[in-house]
Each structure stands twice: as C-alpha cells, then as structure tokens.
Amino acid sequence: MAEPPATVTLTIDGRAVTVARGTTVWHAAEQAGIDIPIFCYLDRMPPLGACRQCFVRVEKMARLQTSCTLVAEEGMVVSASTPDVRGAQERNLEFLLINHPLDCPICDKGGECPLQDQTFAYGSGRSRFVELKRDFAKPVSLGSVLVLDRERCILCWRCVRFGEIVAGDDALKGFERGFQTEINTPFTQPVRSKFIGNTISICPVGALTSRTYRFQARPWDNDAVPSVCNHCGLGCTVWLDVRDQTVARVRPRETPDLNDIWLCDLGQFGFEWLHAKDRLTRPLVRKNGQLVETTWDEALDLVAARLAESRQRGAGRVGVLGGARLTNEDNFLLRRVFREIVGTPHLDHRLDARPGSASLQVAWGLRGPLAAIPESSLLLLVGCDITEEYPIAWLRMKQAVDHGAQLYAIHPKPLEIHRFITGRLIHSPGAEGVVLAQIANAVRGQKPDAKVLQEAGVDPAVVAGLVARLRAAARPMVFIGKNALEGPAGTTVLHAAQRLQAAGCMIHIMRGKGNAVGAALMGVLPGPGGWTAPEMIQQAARGALDVLYVLGGDPATEVGDAHAWAAAREHTPLVVVHDLFLTATGRDADVVLPALTYAEKHGTVCNLEGRVQQIEAAVRGPAGARGDGAILLELAARLGAEWSYGGWEEIFADARAAVPGLEIGAFRTPPPLQGDWPANGALPARSADLVLITGEVLFDRGSMTARSPAIADLAGPPSVWVHPADAASRGLVDGALAQLSVGAAGLVLRARLTEEVPPGRVYVPRGYDAVPVNRLLSWDQPLVTVSLRAIDAAAAAGPGSEVAP
Amino acid sequence: MPVLRDEARDEIRRLPDHYEHRQSALIPALFVAQREIGWLPPDTLREVADLLDLPSSEVTSVASFYRFFFLEPPGRHLVLLCTNLACALNGAEHIRHHLEARLEIPPGQITADGIFTFRESECLAACYLAPMMMVDCDRFGPLTPKSVDEILERYRAR
Ligand code: SF4
Ligand code: SF4
Ligand code: FES
Numbered sequence: 001m002a003e004p005p006a007t008v009t010l011t012i013d014g015r016a017v018t019v020a021r022g023t024t025v026w027h028a029a030e031q032a033g034i035d036i037p038i039f040c041y042l043d044r045m046p047p048l049g050a051c052r053q054c055f056v057r058v059e060k061m062a063r064l065q066t067s068c069t070l071v072a073e074e075g076m077v078v079s080a081s082t083p084d085v086r087g088a089q090e091r092n093l094e095f096l097l098i099n100h101p102l103d104c105p106i107c108d109k110g111g112e113c114p115l116q117d118q119t120f121a122y123g124s125g126r127s128r129f130v131e132l133k134r135d136f137a138k139p140v141s142l143g144s145v146l147v148l149d150r151e152r153c154i155l156c157w158r159c160v161r162f163g164e165i166v167a168g169d170d171a172l173k174g175f176e177r178g179f180q181t182e183i184n185t186p187f188t189q190p191v192r193s194k195f196i197g198n199t200i201s202i203c204p205v206g207a208l209t210s211r212t213y214r215f216q217a218r219p220w221d222n223d224a225v226p227s228v229c230n231h232c233g234l235g236c237t238v239w240l241d242v243r244d245q246t247v248a249r250v251r252p253r254e255t256p257d258l259n260d261i262w263l264c265d266l267g268q269f270g271f272e273w274l275h276a277k278d279r280l281t282r283p284l285v286r287k288n289g290q291l292v293e294t295t296w297d298e299a300l301d302l303v304a305a306r307l308a309e310s311r312q313r314g315a316g317r318v319g320v321l322g323g324a325r326l327t328n329e330d331n332f333l334l335r336r337v338f339r340e341i342v343g344t345p346h347l348d349h350r351l352d353a354r355p356g357s358a359s360l361q362v363a364w365g366l367r368g369p370l371a372a373i374p375e376s377s378l379l380l381l382v383g384c385d386i387t388e389e390y391p392i393a394w395l396r397m398k399q400a401v402d403h404g405a406q407l408y409a410i411h412p413k414p415l416e417i418h419r420f421i422t423g424r425l426i427h428s429p430g431a432e433g434v435v436l437a438q439i440a441n442a443v444r445g446q447k448p449d450a451k452v453l454q455e456a457g458v459d460p461a462v463v464a465g466l467v468a469r470l471r472a473a474a475r476p477m478v479f480i481g482k483n484a485l486e487g488p489a490g491t492t493v494l495h496a497a498q499r500l501q502a503a504g505c506m507i508h509i510m511r512g513k514g515n516a517v518g519a520a521l522m523g524v525l526p527g528p529g530g531w532t533a534p535e536m537i538q539q540a541a542r543g544a545l546d547v548l549y550v551l552g553g554d555p556a557t558e559v560g561d562a563h564a565w566a567a568a569r570e571h572t573p574l575v576v577v578h579d580l581f582l583t584a585t586g587r588d589a590d591v592v593l594p595a596l597t598y599a600e601k602h603g604t605v606c607n608l609e610g611r612v613q614q615i616e617a618a619v620r621g622p623a624g625a626r627g628d629g630a631i632l633l634e635l636a637a638r639l640g641a642e643w644s645y646g647g648w649e650e651i652f653a654d655a656r657a658a659v660p661g662l663e664i665g666a667f668r669t670p671p672p673l674q675g676d677w678p679a680n681g682a683l684p685a686r687s688a689d690l691v692l693i694t695g696e697v698l699f700d701r702g703s704m705t706a707r708s709p710a711i712a713d714l715a716g717p718p719s720v721w722v723h724p725a726d727a728a729s730r731g732l733v734d735g736a737l738a739q740l741s742v743g744a745a746g747l748v749l750r751a752r753l754t755e756e757v758p759p760g761r762v763y764v765p766r767g768y769d770a771v772p773v774n775r776l777l778s779w780d781q782p783l784v785t786v787s788l789r790a791i792d793a794a795a796a797a798g799p800g801s802e803v804a805p
Numbered sequence: 806m807p808v809l810r811d812e813a814r815d816e817i818r819r820l821p822d823h824y825e826h827r828q829s830a831l832i833p834a835l836f837v838a839q840r841e842i843g844w845l846p847p848d849t850l851r852e853v854a855d856l857l858d859l860p861s862s863e864v865t866s867v868a869s870f871y872r873f874f875f876l877e878p879p880g881r882h883l884v885l886l887c888t889n890l891a892c893a894l895n896g897a898e899h900i901r902h903h904l905e906a907r908l909e910i911p912p913g914q915i916t917a918d919g920i921f922t923f924r925e926s927e928c929l930a931a932c933y934l935a936p937m938m939m940v941d942c943d944r945f946g947p948l949t950p951k952s953v954d955e956i957l958e959r960y961r962a963r
Contacts, residue, residue, distance in 0.1 A: 163862075170860035175869040178927075186865035187847055419858055 010076035025078055026054055026067040036080050037089060037118045039096075039204045040156040041068035044261065045165045051096075051156050053118070055088045056080045064088050086122070093123040096154050099134045100205070107152065109206030111219040115154065143190030144713035145197065145211050145269050150182050153207035159183060159199035166262070167195040168398045168420060183207070194391050194698055197268035201252060201261070212269050212710050213249040217241070225618035226253055228605050229267040230325065230514045230598040232698075234259070234370070234392050235607025236267050240599055240618040247274050247599060247618060257371035258611070264391035266698050266711060271599075273707035274619070279580055280594030281624035291592065296626070296634075303591055304638035306574050307342050310546035315343040316529070317546040319536035322578075323349035323519030324512065325552030327603030327615070329651040330628040331515070331522035332658070334551065337632045339523070341639045345530030346545075349519035352558045354779050355534040358490025359482070361677065363670035364511040364520065365608045368477075374399035376506075378473035380466070381409040382493060383432055383484025384510045387416055388697045390608070393510075406473075408466050410435055410458075412483070412693050413757045423462040426758060429691045430684035430783050431456035433489025433496070435463070437679060440496035442467040443503045455683055470505070481510045483695055486560065488684060488782035495679040507673050510608070518606035521659055521668055534564075534779065541567035547574045551628055552595065554703060556584035557772040561779040578628050581703050584769065594625040601627050603648045610668035689785035690726065691761050692740075692776060700767025718771040720749040721763040722788065727753050732790045739791045740764070742776045742784055748791065762788060808848055813841045817856045827857055831867055835874055844875035872926045880915045880922040882960045884908075885939045888925045891932035895947065900936050901925070903950045907957060920961055
C-alpha cells in the first residue's frame with residue numbers, strides 16, 4: 001500500500017495552508033498567521049478540549065469544532081472568523097465571565113492576562129448575567145509560594161495537567177464536581193512541588209499567583225533583562241523583571257532545548273537574597289581581632305602587599321578557592337592574576353570535594369545536550385538525586401519515561417520520583433561501587449554475583465532486568481552524582497562507568513553548581529604542581545600557605561570536614577574572602593571584600609552542558625560593592641600589571657583566544673571519560689549503628705536561600721530524616737528535637753519520620769548554614785555512624801550544639 | 806502508619822490485577838477502605854495511594870468527585886436526591902425543599918441527630934422513577950412529600 005503523503009493542504013479563512021500530516025487545525029491556523037483564541041490548550045501538553053474557546057466551522061461537519069483537538073485533513077475548508085464562529089467565541093467568553101469576578105484592577109495578571117486580552121479581542125463587551133456571582137473566601141494560601149483566588153479560575157485544567165504530564169508531581173487537582181469544582185491541593189495543604197511556579201506562568205487567568213510577586217508591580221512597570229539562573233548548574237534562561245532597581249520577579253525565558261518555558265521553584269522564587277538588607281557594602285579588615293570597616297584602597301593595598309610579600313618568599317604559597325559563583329570573565333581574570341602575576345598553581349573551584357575523591361579526577365558536566373535525554377530508552381541514576389540537584393533535567397527524564405524509557409536509580413535511599421522508577425536499587429551506604437561494577441561486568445557478559453548484590457542490599461533480579469535492558473537500550477545514559485563521586489567508592493564507580501561507556505552508555509558527571517563548568521574552562525583548576533582544593537586545605541593546616549583567597553564560596557560550611565577547614569584557617573596568616581554576605585568563612589577571615597551578584601554583572605557563564613550563555617546586569621547592586629572581576633583588576637594593577645580592559649567583551653575576547661570554541665551559544669562539551677581509576681570490589685563493613693547519609697536538597701538555608709524567605713520557608717527547619725522504626729526505638733516523634741552526635745560533635749535537628757529513608761540510616765540535608773552537617777563529617781572516615789536521641793528543648797542548648805528553630 | 810487491616814490492605818493490593826491501568830482500581834479500592842472505616846479520613850486516602858502507587862492528590866480528588874464517598878464521618882444513612890434533568894423536570898426541586906424542611910439541613914450536611922447525610926446527586930440511572938432518591942442502596946420514586954416522609958420514618962427506625 002502506498003504511504004499517505006507527508007503533508008495535507010486545507011483552507012482556513014480562504015487561505016490554502018499546507019502542514020505536516022497529523023497537525024491540528026489550530027496549529028495549521030497558527031502557521032498561517034491566523035489567530036484562534038485558546039485557554040485550555042498549551043502546546044507543551046496534548047490537547048484536552050475543555051474550554052471550547054477555539055471553535056471553528058468546518059465545511060461538511062454539522063457542529064462547530066474545537067480546533068485544538070481537530071486534526072487537519074486534506075481538502076478541509078475551515079473558517080475561523082465567520083459570524084457563527086465569532087458568535088460562539090463571544091458566547092463562550094460570556095459564560096466564562098459569568099463566574100469571573102472581573103477584579104482586574106487588583107489582579108496581578110492584569111496586563112498579561114489571556115482572559116483579559118481575549119475578552120477585549122473576541123468578547124461582546126456586555127454581559128446578560130444579572131444574578132449574583134459566585135463568591136469565595138479569598139485568597140487561599142497553598143504554601144510558601146502559591147496563592148489561589150478560586151473565583152478567578154476558568155477550569156482550563158492547565159495547572160492540573162502540568163503536574164500530571166510535565167512535572168509528574170500531581171501537585172494540584174480538581175476537587176468536587178460540576179459547578180462546585182475547584183482547583184486545590186488535598187485538604188488545602190501546602191503544595192508539594194518543586195515546579196509550582198510554572199503553573200502561575202501558564203494559568204491563563206489570575207487564579208494562581210505568586211506570593212513573592214503579589215501586588216508588587218504591573219507588567220508595564222517592569223524592564224525585562226535577560227539572564228541565567230545561577231543556582232544549580234543547569235543555567236536555565238530567565239528574565240529578571242526589574243522595577244525601580246529591584247528585581248521584582250524571575251520568569252522563565254524560553255529556550256526550547258534548555259529549560260524550554262519552565263523553571264524550578266528555586267530558580268523562580270530564590271532571588272530575594274539579591275536585595276537582602278545585610279548585603280556587604282564596605283570592605284572589612286581584621287584589626288585587633290575584630291573585623292572593622294575600611295576603604296577599598298586600604299583593603300586592596302593590604303591584600304596586594306601581602307600577595308607581593310608571599311611572591312617574594314617563593315612561588316606557590318597562595319591558594320585560591322572558589323569560582324562557581326563568578327562569570328567566565330571573572331574566572332579568566334582570577335586565573336590570570338594568580339597564575340601569571342602571583343605565580344601560584346594552587347587554584348581550584350571544587351571546594352566541597354574530599355581529598356582524592358573521584359570528583360577531582362574527572363571533568364564535570366553532561367556529555368550531550370539536555371534535549372537529548374528524551375531520546376534515551378534507558379536512564380540510570382547513580383548517587384544522583386535528580387529533582388533535588390538538577391530539577392529541570394528531571395522534566396526531560398519525565399519525557400523520556402513518557403516515551404517508554406526505563407528509569408533506574410542506584411541510591412542509598414528512595415528518591416521522591418520513585419513512582420517513575422522501574423528498578424529501585426537502594427543499596428547499603430558505600431556499596432554503590434560494587435553494585436555498578438557488577439552491572440558493568442554483567443553487561444560485558446560476566447554473571448553477576450547474586451550473593452554480593454544481596455549483601456550490598458539490592459535485589460539481583462532488578463539488576464538482571466537492568467542489565468538486559470542496558471544491552472538492548474537505545475542511547476542509554478548514566479548520570480553520576482555528587483553522592484557517588486564523593487563517596488568512599490567514587491573511583492570504583494568511575495571505573496565501572498568507563499566500562500559502561502565502552503559498552504555504549506553516555507556517562508554524565510552531574511556535579512557543580514552555578515558556573516562551575518565555566519570556572520573549570522577558564523582554568524580555575526590546579527596548574528602544574530598545583531594542589532586541589534582539599535589538598536590546599538590540608539597544606540594550609542600545615543602552614544604551607546601565606547594567603548588563602550576565597551571567592552563566592554563558604555568553605556566553613558561547604559567543605560566536607562569542618563575541622564579540616566578550621567585548621568587551615570588557623571594556620572594561614574591571611575584569609576581573603578569575596579562575598580555578598582558575612583558568611584561563616586567571612587566571619588573568620590582577615591579581609592572581606594563586598595562583591596556583586598550575577599544580576600549585577602555583564603558577562604558569560606557556562607552550564608553543565610558546557611553551553612556558553614550571556615547575562616546582562618539587571619540592577620546596580622548596593623553602592624560600595626564591586627564585581628569580582630573589578631576587584632581582581634585593581635589587585636593586578638597594584639601588583640604591577642598593566643592590563644587594560646574596556647569591558648567584559650574584551651575579557652571575553654581574551655578568554656576566547658585561550659579557550660578555543662568559546663562562543664556565545666556554542667557548547668564546550670566535556671570529553672568522554674578517560675582515566676585509569678582503581679576499582680575496589682570489597683563491600684564496606686556492615687554497621688549495627690545508624691549510618692549518616694547526607695545529600696543536596698533543592699530548598700535549603702544557605703547564604704542565598706536563607707535570605708529568600710519563600711525558599712527558607714519551603715526548606716523548613718534543619719532536619720534529620722529517620723525511619724519510623726528507628727524513631728520508635730528511640731522514643732522520637734515526628735517534629736521532635738533530636739540530638740545527632742559523632743563522638744563529641746553534635747547537632748540538634750528536627751526529627752522527620754519518613755519511610756523515604758531505609759531503617760538503619762539517617763539522612764541529613766546539606767546546605768543549612770546555621771546547623772552545618774559538616775561538623776559531623778570527617779575526610780578520614782567516609783562512612784560515619786551516628787548516635788541519635790530525643791532531647792527536650794530546654795536541654796538542647798549545650799556546647800557544640802545548635803538549636804534548630 | 807497503616808490504619809487498614811492487613812486483609813483489606815491485601816485486597817487493595819490485588820485489585821490492580823483486574824484492570825489494564827492501575828488507576829482503574831482506585832474506585833474499588835476506595836470502597837474497600839470506606840467499608841473498613843466507614844468514611845475516608847486523610848490518612849486512609851494516603852494509605853490507599855501508597856498501596857496503589859498513585860499520587861495521594863489523585864486519590865483525594867477522585868474521592869471528592871463521587872457522592873458515595875465520605876471525606877467526613879457520615880450519618881447512619883445516606884439520602885441521595887437526584888436533581889438531574891429527568892428528575893428536575895418532574896419536580897425534584899419541590900422534593901428538595903421538602904427534604905430540607907424535614908431534615909432541617911441543606912444538601913451536603915448531616916442531620917443534627919446524626920441519622921442522615923443528605924446530598925444532591927447527578928443521575929442515579931432510574932429516570933423512570935423520577936423524581937427519585939436513593940437511601941443507602943435502595944431507590945425510591947416517583948416521590949411525593951408524603952412518600953418521602955414515610956421513607957424517612959422507616960430509615961430513622963433502622
Ligand atoms: S487555576 Fe488557572 S490554570 Fe488552573 S484550572 Fe484554573 S484557570 Fe486553569
Ligand atoms: S533547574 Fe537549576 S538552573 Fe534551572 S531554574 Fe532551577 S536552579 Fe535554576
Ligand atoms: S483551547 Fe480548544 S477547547 Fe480549549
């Protein structure tokens with residue numbers, strides 16, 4: 001039989017339109033530039049046909065048709081503007097407005113509201129409805145960021161379907177039925193989602209609005225400045241909407257092959273720190289044991305003098321930590337100043353790595369574009385908590401799963417996306433290397449050792465299923481996360497991953513926040529003979545450094561061993577910090593220089609794909625603070641360099657000369673894995689005590705997020721997750737204060753009873769600066785066992801303990 | 806923490822085997838849970854969600870859609886008055902007023918003595934009885950104010 005032709009031609013409003021077979025009439029009209037109003041249809045989701053706004057007349061069809069659901073056929077004759085169609089559109093709007101309050105003057109959506117616009121374009125301007133309108137108590141608060149005005153809702157179901165189809169979190173639903181239907185969460189509880197901000201952008205009316213933006217501005221008040229989210233490392237494109245030198249909101253900036261039209265809630269609501277009251281505005285230097293305000297000249301002279309002194313004592317007595325929060329241009333200058341002028345090879349942006357960890361032995365980033373994830377038929381997460389660490393990447397994985405891909409996760413605890421995971425490989429802590437090695441060997445034909453797998457805590461049948469699928473999969477992908485790389489089995493994981501790569505898997509190294517990949521590209525990595533970040537910290541503790549220079553990082557809370565950092569600080573004569581706030585590291589530093597944020601800078605950044613993107617300064621930033629690049633240029637001048645840069649473009653041009661292929665819009669994809677990593681087949685010793693596992697969470701209370709009330713609220717108090725059985729044996733109830741101790745070190749946290757952590761383990765989210773879990777961690781001991789006990793609040797204020805709010 | 810008995814949990818776990826989609830087992834599962842507890846408290850809805858591996862929001866949404874499920878403890882008997890087209894044309898409105906007066910509550914509430922939950926309903930598939938109502942599992946109609954009073958008396962005694 002002959003294939004039907006690939007295109008069909010139809011007529012819309014007298015115009016012939018040729019479209020691909022399968023195109024809907026609405027899209028055909030769109031391609032022809034003919035506007036048909038819609039509410040429920042959103043082209044990121046399949047059509048639903050709920051709102052009836054998109055009616056058209058089709059010749060030979062008895063009734064009006066919804067163009068969003070109707071597939072175009074050869075020879076169809078469609079009219080989108082005849083009086084009967086216009087009449088239907090008008091009546092439909094009249095019906096929608098029956099229950100709509102028309103409180104546009106106080107509605108945040110006013111000025112960018114499809115209902116408003118379409119009523120203006122297609123409505124009659126009059127209503128025949130004289131009865132009383134529905135009236136609801138308003139507004140309904142649905143948690144930290146979302147507010148619902150029920151009477152404005154037109155029941156288009158976009159927000160509900162977003163949760164079902166795009167995010168997979170089913171956060172909002174319709175309750176009750178018919179006339180009484182309302183959008184809500186079960187029992188109006190706070191919404192549980194990492195993506196709920198997107199429902200605000202796609203709601204075609206003002207029913208869903210954001211708590212951070214409510215009543216802040218009108219769209220026409222705002223200047224939209226293109227930028228790039230600096231949180232997780234995926235570099236989603238955003239608009240910063242600026243009013244009166246203040247970022248009023250962050251919105252997704254459409255980039256189809258990156259974040260598309262979406263953002264995660266950290267990206268969307270985690271910006272209020274930009275304008276926090278305690279932004280640093282004056283340089284601080286330590287005098288008689290106290291940090292005191294000083295002038296830029298004095299601070300810079302002092303730092304330059306000490307760097308020059310150190311240079312005289314010999315090369316390599318200065319260490320530089322950080323760079324992930326800087327632009328490429330800042331990082332390029334950082335490298336030039338310290339490598340060329342100061343003459344030290346000790347630079348490293350990876351300040352949260354453990355000495356010798358696998359993280360330090362591999363280039364970070366995705367080995368292919370994010371947009372290729374949905375083409376894969378098998379996705380394997382290894383120590384990568386994807387929704388907590390790289391949320392927008394999950395949306396691509398969800399698409400893959402919807403296309404039939406199988407998802408597997410090797411992790412020491414269940415993941416929140418467990419419903420979508422075909423095979424859960426929840427292993428005993430530290431056993432990820434052995435599990436992955438067994439899988440890699442099995443893919444290459446060796447029989448997996450069922451006994452070893454069982455001892456590692458995983459089901460051999462699930463492994464067998466994974467192996468069979470890996471052999472047959474199209475474009476299988478493995479995502480290796482921080483937990484696996486920084487764990488005791490990191491190199492075993494890399495060893496196995498390389499073998500999987502040889503068997504056809506694409507291996508992604510899911511590591512690094514903000515502009516970490518750009519920092520690496522610009523060379524903020526150890527030079528010849530240079531030390532890695534943890535080596536610098538160890539060497540500094542032995543007095544090997546004169547100066548430690550820290551930029552946009554907080555080693556006191558981020559280094560995976562608080563004591564190691566404290567020793568480094570103690571034995572280094574000068575610690576210099578660039579930061580926005582007085583962090584724990586800053587409080588103990590000798591010089592603190594107030595810096596600018598990404599929203600206050602021009603330049604470029606790279607995301608985990610190695611995609612080079614431009615950002616624009618949206619606001620000026622507090623008077624007195626300076627960009628990291630500007631500070632570095634001042635130091636360079638004081639150290640005798642005669643550089644002249646007229647702006648970021650000139651620095652970028654220099655960087656391009658040094659880094660081939662660095663072009664805005666281009667990808668500097670890291671190379672495939674290649675290395676010689678030792679594999680260790682031994683399983684870690686079983687422990688009868690509770691094992692502590694830690695991990696990144698999307699919502700935490702770090703230096704930026706603690707100053708973003710919406711995010712701090714979503715994060716909740718610092719907590720320890722305990723399995724109900726372990727809690728019961730310790731008399732712990734949900735929400736109670738619990739003391740978690742390792743030897744003499746202890747933290748007081750809120751117990752969160754959940755089966756999301758297996759018995760025998762406790763989980764503590766990282767990123768709470770006030771109660772840093774790194775106090776309990778030690779580089780020498782990759783697996784930490786802890787004791788846990790219930791305490792009463794009065795007894796909690798002991799030394800070495802911090803009381804959670 | 807499970808609230809349902811192990812037997813009920815097993816029964817719910819087995820339900821999806823009868824259907825092509827797991828979602829299809831949801832309504833039967835809700836009936837099992839309601840049979841056990843008498844209504845569907847939030848914890849029970851979550852438990853059903855866990856047992857079927859469905860989002861608990863979806864389970865709650867479905868439970869709120871159907872008039873046979875109770876999200877609050879119900880009265881001893883359920884009075885469902887059909888107000889759909891056939892019944893409306895045959896005077897359901899009049900019967901509703903009568904029921905409201907007799908039970909002393911509007912639809913959607915429980916009588917003060919806790920005997921009746923009174924709800925309006927969509928079509929109950931007995932249009933030939935219009936105007937009709939259902940009390941627990943029995944259908945009655947065509948209703949008159951007098952027959953309504955008799956029916957209520959009968960159930961009050963049970
Ligand atoms: S809240 Fe908005 S997006 Fe959700 S159904 Fe109502 S109108 Fe649609
Ligand atoms: S996924 Fe990452 S880059 Fe994208 S908005 Fe969220 S935090 Fe920002
Ligand atoms: S847009 Fe077509 S029915 Fe809603």
